[in-house]
Structure formats: structure tokens, C-alpha cells
Amino acid sequence: MKAKIKAISYYLPEDQLSNSDLCSLFPNLTEADIFKKTGIRKRHITPEGVVGSDLGYFAAEKFFDEHNYDRSQIDYLIFCTEGLDYKGPVTACVLQERLKLNKNIGAIDVPYGCTGFLYCLSVAKGLIESGQAKNVLAITSDIPSTVIHPDDYDLRMIFGDAGAATLITVEEMNISGLGNFTFGTDGSGAENLIVKRSGTRDPANAAWFKEHEAVGGLPYGRMEMNAVEIFTFALRIVPPMIEEILLKNKIKKEDIDLFIFHQANGFLLSVLRRKLKIEEDKFFNYIEEVGNTVSVTIPIALKEAINQGKAKKGDKILLAAFGIGLSWTGTVITL
Amino acid sequence: MNIDEFIKKLALEFDISDSEQLKPDTSFRSMKEWSSMHGLIIIALADAEFGITITGNDLRQIDTIQNLYDLIQSRKQ
Numbered sequence: 001m002k003a004k005i006k007a008i009s010y011y012l013p014e015d016q017l018s019n020s021d022l023c024s025l026f027p028n029l030t031e032a033d034i035f036k037k038t039g040i041r042k043r044h045i046t047p048e049g050v051v052g053s054d055l056g057y058f059a060a061e062k063f064f065d066e067h068n069y070d071r072s073q074i075d076y077l078i079f080c081t082e083g084l085d086y087k088g089p090v091t092a093c094v095l096q097e098r099l100k101l102n103k104n105i106g107a108i109d110v111p112y113g114c115t116g117f118l119y120c121l122s123v124a125k126g127l128i129e130s131g132q133a134k135n136v137l138a139i140t141s142d143i144p145s146t147v148i149h150p151d152d153y154d155l156r157m158i159f160g161d162a163g164a165a166t167l168i169t170v171e172e173m174n175i176s177g178l179g180n181f182t183f184g185t186d187g188s189g190a191e192n193l194i195v196k197r198s199g200t201r202d203p204a205n206a207a208w209f210k211e212h213e214a215v216g217g218l219p220y221g222r223m224e225m226n227a228v229e230i231f232t233f234a235l236r237i238v239p240p241m242i243e244e245i246l247l248k249n250k251i252k253k254e255d256i257d258l259f260i261f262h263q264a265n266g267f268l269l270s271v272l273r274r275k276l277k278i279e280e281d282k283f284f285n286y287i288e289e290v291g292n293t294v295s296v297t298i299p300i301a302l303k304e305a306i307n308q309g310k311a312k313k314g315d316k317i318l319l320a321a322f323g324i325g326l327s328w329t330g331t332v333i334t335l
Numbered sequence: 336m337n338i339d340e341f342i343k344k345l346a347l348e349f350d351i352s353d354s355e356q357l358k359p360d361t362s363f364r365s366m367k368e369w370s371s372m373h374g375l376i377i378i379a380l381a382d383a384e385f386g387i388t389i390t391g392n393d394l395r396q397i398d399t400i401q402n403l404y405d406l407i408q409s410r411k412q
Contacts, residue, residue, distance in 0.1 A: 036350070037372045154371060228391035231375050235382050267372075271379040 001170050003128035003136075004177025005121070005333060008303040009063035010164035011055055012044040012290065017145075017156065026153045034157050039266015043160030043291035045145045052083035053091050053098075055163030056141035060099050063137075063165035071099065076106040076133040078123060080116040080140040080295050082195065082324075083147075083220065084109060095139065106133065113193075114262050114323025116140055116295030117166075118181070118331065121319075124168035125178040136168045142294035147195045147223045150215050155223055158265055160291030164299035179332035180248040182241060189326035192229040195221040230323070231268060237328050238272055238320065245318060249332040256282070256332065258311050262321035263287040263297035284310050294323075311335055338404050344384070345400065348376050359401040381407055 019031040019041055035041060046055060056079060064071050077099075079092040086094075092107035106127075112119050120138035127133040141163035148155045171177060197204040198221025209217040238261075246253055259278050261269060266287050273283045286301040293300060298319055305311035313335050320330035336344075338359055346354035349368060363369055363377075374394050381389045387410040397403050 033370070033372075037370075226391065227371060228374050228378065228394065232378055232388065232390055235378070236388065267375065267379075271383070274383060 001129055001131060002173050002176040002178075003125045003168050004171045004173075005302075005335070006167040006169045007063070007067045007069075008164060008166045008299050008306075009059055009066050010162060010296065010300050010303055011059040011062050012160075012162050013046045013050065013055065015045045015047055016042050017045050017160075018042040022153060022157060029153060029157075037265075037267055038157050038291075039269070039285070039287050040157065040160075040291045041288050043145075043156075044162060046143045046161040050143075051085065051146075052081035052141045052143050052163070053079070053085050053095055055143065055161060056081065056139040056165070057095060057098055057163075059141065059163035060095070060137065060139055060165040063167065067167075069167070072102055073135045074101050074105060074137045076124075076127055076136040077101060078108055078110055078120045078136060078138045080110040080112055080120050080138065081142055082111060082113050082116075082294065083141075083143045084111055087200075101137075112327070113142070113294050113325070114264065114297075115321040115325065115327045115329045116142075117164075117298045118319060118321045118329045120166070120295075121168065121178055121331065121333075122181045122183075122329070125176065125181075128168065128170050129176065134170045138166045138168060140164050140166070140295040140299060142296055144223065144292075144294055147198065147218070147220050149212075149218065149222055152223075154227065155225060158292045159223075160293050162290060162293035162296040162300060164296045164303075166299050175334060177334045179334070181329060181331045182244045182248055184237065184241065184328040186326045189229065189233060191224075192226040192233070192326065193224075193324045195223050197221045230264075233326055234264065234268055234272065234322050235275065237322055237326075239276060241320060241322070241328050241330055242276060242318070245320065245330040245332060251316060251332060253278075255316060256318045257315040258305060258317045259283050260298060260301050260305060260317060260319050261285075262323060263290075263301055264292055264323060306335070338401065341404050341407075342400060345377075345380070345403075348380050349373060357400060359399065359404070361400050362398050363400070363403075364398070377403065385411060387411065
């Protein structure tokens with residue numbers, strides 16, 4: 001029994017933040033500079049009160065509609081976000097009821113960020129290929145806009161909100177649609193990309209709410225990023241990770257049909273592509289219209305690559321993600 | 336690569352059409368174009384052109400183009 005990605009749908013909130021909106025808010029910025037720095041023209045922003053599980057719910061309902069899929073087939077639900085509904089219960093349980101999925105299913109949260117989608121795939125592969133589940137729905141959904149201080153234009157330029165639903169199913173075939181994974185973790189860099197005052201460690205308190213009263217109190221915490229450290233981390237970690245992924249999957253770089261990386265930032269992606277000497281037509285990006293949507297960037301890009309005919313059935317696609325944790329992971333999938 | 340060639344390359348990466356306005360003693364942070372982006376451009380340039388890693392800490396300790404050039408030369412050896 002082998003696991004394979006069957007289909008993907010994604011959902012974007014209607015509200016948008018364009019480069020010209022940002023320039024009106026911050027006169028020190030120009031549209032050309034924002035685009036040069038990020039490769040992004042607009043981001044979608046969730047309305048107040050619409051949280052990660054809502055975007056995930058919309059994405060999953062869209063999935064059932066678009067693919068005319070019978071939801072009673074789902075026997076395992078994974079929900080990945082950095083914006084869980086509660087500390088308990090697990091948000092996947094709440095979604096099971098809301099999506100009217102069967103009750104005899106497994107449901108877990110994977111509270112990860114940039115590498116979250118690939119973590120979901122690795123869990124789904126383990127469940128399916130060990131015979132524990134047949135149809136795993138992985139919902140990834142993130143709302144970074146809710147943890148960005150309105151004055152932090154460097155972060156507002158980059159991040160957007162979105163949700164995606166990806167179905168991973170069992171297939172009777174010799175080669176797995178989900179290859180071997182490499183993983184990496186370095187908690188020494190945890191402070192370089194972090195949502196402060198967002199959990200039990202140093203929680204947001206009365207003084208915090210008072211300090212941020214003018215901007216709504218920042219009740220979910222505040223994202224802080226050391227851009228230089230994250231940039232050098234990616235330059236350092238990604239090239240050896242790609243080598244390791246190729247080695248672990250016994251495939252040569254030239255036999256990869258398409259490379260799709262976590263859509264962190266357009267400038268970083270172009271630097272990485274040149275460093276790795278990957279031809280432009282084999283390196284697929286989809287960031288211009290949506291920004292960095294954290295755990296949703298890879299499913300959105302993969303879906304768009306399929307829609308645009310850049311990724312076809314049977315193609316070998318190398319997926320790689322890196323970011324908050326710090327963490328990094330990658331694999332080769334076969335469509 | 337001598338410092339003049341280095342300045343030309345830097346101007347290209349910084350998108351500054353007139354490289355004459357950059358001198359060895361030009362302080363990065365005093366350039367009117369300077370933004371947090373330029374730190375990343377410097378890191379990417381050092382990585383791609385010279386195979387050298389420049390850290391955030393290194394950036395904080397240099398002020399002028401000459402400082403950066405010297406840092407790269409010292410790492411190359």
C-alpha cells in the first residue's frame with residue numbers, strides 16, 4: 001500500500017492588501033521596492049473574527065464540492081495551523097463535527113508553520129503505508145495577519161492568510177507517491193522567528209493589552225522575525241537539504257521535473273534558485289498574488305502548477321520547506 | 336577582484352545606476368537607498384560570488400564598503 005496526493009483545493013479570504021495599499025499606509029515605501037524585496041503584489045487578509053479553522057473549513061468544503069468527493073470516505077483528519085481555536089480540545093475535533101465527517105476517524109492538530117504541510121504529508125504517509133488509514137484529509141490554514149503589529153510593514157509586506165485541503169489516499173502501486181522525507185530541527189534559532197506572548201510561556205497579560213490598546217490589544221501575540229538570521233539560515237540549510245532529499249530518494253537532480261519550495265519570499269527564492277543552479281522553468285513559484293501563507297504556500301503552489309500545466313501526472317516534484325522552529329523538511333512526490 | 340570592480344558589482348546589485356556615487360569610504364547606512372533589504376543583498380552577493388557566509392553579526396560590525404570588501408577578502412583566505 002502506498003500513499004499519494006489525490007487532490008487539493010484552497011481558499012483565500014476576499015479582503016486584500018495590495019502594494020499600493022501599503023504605500024498609502026507607509027509613505028516611506030514604494031510599490032517597486034516592495035515588489036523587488038518580496039516578489040509579492042497582494043495578500044489576502046482574513047476579516048476580524050474569522051480564524052484559521054474557519055479558512056480550513058471553507059477550504060475543505062470547497063474541496064468536497066470541487067472534486068465531488070464523498071466526505072464519509074475520510075478516515076483521518078490532520079489540521080495544521082499556528083492559530084489553533086483552543087488549547088483544548090484539538091481543533092481537528094471541532095472540524096470533524098463542523099465538516100460532518102464520520103465519528104470513527106482519527107483527528108490530530110499539527111501546530112507547525114512553514115514546514116507544516118510537509119509534516120502533514122509525512123504523517124499521512126506513515127498512517128497510510130502502515131495500513132492505519134486510507135483517506136487522510138490534511139487541512140493547512142494560517143492567519144499570520146492576526147499576529148502582525150500594524151506598524152510592522154516588513155512583515156505585512158510578506159504574509160497573507162489562506163487555507164488549503166489536501167487529500168492523501170492509498171494507492172495500489174509499486175512506487176509511493178510520497179517519497180522519503182528528510183527532517184531538520186534547530187531550536188537554538190527559535191527566537192529568530194517567533195510569535196511572542198501567544199501561549200503559556202510569558203502570556204499576554206493586562207499590561208500587554210494596555211500597551212497595544214490602540215491596535216486592538218494583539219490578543220493572539222506578536223510575530224517577530226529577524227530577517228537577516230532567517231535569510232542566512234535558509235541559504236545555509238537548503239542546499240545540503242536538497243542533496244539529502246535527492247540521495248534519500250535515489251534520484252538525480254536532472255530527473256526532477258519540478259522544484260517547489262516553501263514560498264517564503266520572492267527575493268530569497270530567486271537567490272536560492274541561482275545558488276542551486278536550478279533552471280527557471282523547473283522552479284515553480286506562486287507568491288505574487290497571495291504572499292507567504294505559512295503552511296499553505298506549498299499546497300497553493302502545487303495546485304497552481306497543476307492548473308497551469310507545469311506539473312503533470314507522473315512528474316517527480318521535489319518539495320522543500322524551511323522556517324519557524326527552526327525547522328526544515330523535504331521529499332520527492334510523484335503526481 | 337579589486338575594490339573598484341567590487342563597487343561596480345555592488346552598485347549593480349543595489350540597483351544604483353551611477354556607481355560613481357559609491358566610494359570605499361561610503362557608509363552603508365548613510366546611503367539614501369539603504370533599507371533592511373540591502374543587508375540581505377550583501378549576504379546573497381557574498382554567498383553567490385565568493386562562497387562566503389556573512390552573518391547578521393558581521394553586518395552590524397561593518398560600516399563602509401571598504402570594511403565589507405576587507406571582510407570578504409579575509410574570509411576568502
